[in-house]
Amino acid sequence: MKSFFPSKWVAALLLVTAIAIPLLTSNTYYLNMLIMAFIWTIAVSGMNIIAGYTGQLSLAQAGFFGIGAYSLGLLMTKAEMSFLASLAIAVALTGIIGAVVGIISLRLKGHYFAIFSLCVGVIILLVIEKWESLTEGIRGLLGIPIPKIGSFEFASMSSQYYLILFFLVLAMFVNQRIVRSLVGRTFISIRNSEELAEALGINVMRNKILAFVHSTVLAGLAGALYAGYIRFLGPDIASVEHTFDMLLYLLVGGISTLWGPLVGTTLVMILMQLLQSWQEYRMIFFGPLLVLIVMFLPYGIMGALNRLKTKRDSRLLSTPDENAPFQRGVPDHRLAGGEIDA
Template identity: 55%
Template sequence: MKSLFNERNTLLLLLLVAIAFPLVIQNNYYIQVMILVFIWSIAVYGLNTITGFIGQLSLAHAGFFAIGAYSLGLLTVKGNMYFWVAFVFAIILAAAIGLLVGLVALRTKSHFFAIYTMSVGFLIYLIIYKAEFTGGVRGLIGIPNPPDLGPITFNSMQSQYYLVLFFLVLTIIFMRRMVRSLIGRTFVAIRNSDELAQTLGISVMKNKLIAFVISAAFAGMAGALYASYIRFIGPQVSDVHVAFEILLYLLVGGIGTLTGPILGTFIVVVLTQMLQFLEEFRMLIFGPIVVLLILFYPRGIVGGYLMWKFKRKQKQAKVNGTASKQQKSA
């Protein structure tokens, strides 16, 4: 029975549920909500790379998200570039800017790193807000949907749903393989102790930079998907409150876990949509719920579950050990 509910089978079951969702639920509103959940989940997985596995709190994530969104929008709307070429270029550009920012930002530590990245995010927001080529406060409209790929079209809501789901699945596969690889273990070693990792011969700066670039690339991918789905973007996508929202999704789901990003994003986005009828008063209900969750589950829902599971195993092992000693003494 335990082997039936292992991680692989659970992920396959969730994938089957996600595939069947738009076929069973014939409601465009619910499909739209799930598309947004998938897009933001990709961005949260990116943040989890640098914050969850390296232990560096980055607040520039909204900026990289906006770079991906605006790169796709500008290249397709003003540059008349083929959509998929522009999509790849948007991810590369976000990663390249992440590399440049990381070379400076990762020389700082702790709250200094968070302050620096927040300043970078605010600088990106100012550039988008003030620059003429970005459309300024008016934003950018008319961003095209993804073009057809042979017989596959992306004109319907369901087709866009499956497109975003495809990129989310790729993201999860990449993250799962990365975490289980040597580089993933290296990230965790750096998170636990910079000094100890360095004494073991690990290049701390190099690995932190790799994690930061991966983080920026996933944020850029999420931004490009968001721009192609919404078809209109404004400076607000790079606002610092977006960075805190992405961080909130990660904290609720479980920082440093594989399933936490998508679970936290789903819970917060769906709960926010459910409380929309309260308008500005919804935070009076939503806020305390999140605060209580973070107080009692500081590692998030998934992190709390894993901790409970670990303690249960320890307790069971202790009970089994005591029982075996009693049998030997008897």
């Protein structure tokens, strides 16, 4: 199935619009909502690579999000390192831990891997909560410095917006390049059939670890950006509930689609904010709405657009064009009658 991906002009228009938003409004509420959507989109896009394109449902994504967040927070507060150095180390450390976990867990398949990864997420949460001498435990990590690159300090919300937008665009660009490369096709072949992929000479284990590490790196990046933005961390940031939130965003937007994480995360977060006034009753409205989306859009919003595009393309290919003299299987009566212009 072909992927629905906006043309370069549409993508450029969306990027220009995103850049212009802080210039068009000074409402901090809207900016904060978009910043949070961007951060979680980065993490969800990582889950999309391992679950959507490789077919391995990892439920430890929130745990790696917490590792990235606490790594940056601890490096900046206790080691007094700069923002960029802390960010690089936090992402690298998350990837290394992800590689170790992947080597162990990816020997399992299907539901066994999902359950094992869920246990890993719970273990990470417990380590963050109980290792009080390092993480401050349930008291939380306070006083994370404002992100600063050189002499420029990201103190305002608009500057934080542009910083996180930059990393979101970078993450989406990298994901696009991966999906459309031979590596991405290898991931898809593993998702479709591991046995057939092995028969074709593909190193399944190595590619699954690669996809898993990439997903953890994006989760760590999102967590580090979250820590730099919120500047306060509590153990609940690594809660399993956030993993299921990310899975919800992915299912609504469209799993195994490039734009699904952004669309699903943004729409669900906006919807939840609109229902904020209902407080504890908002799930009464949100729950049935989610059920309807799953029933009528089982492939998510972007997945539904993919299928519509595929049907449209198939209709165009099957419809004869009277102006084309050499269509496959369609004889041209002008050629048969010898009516050819010299």
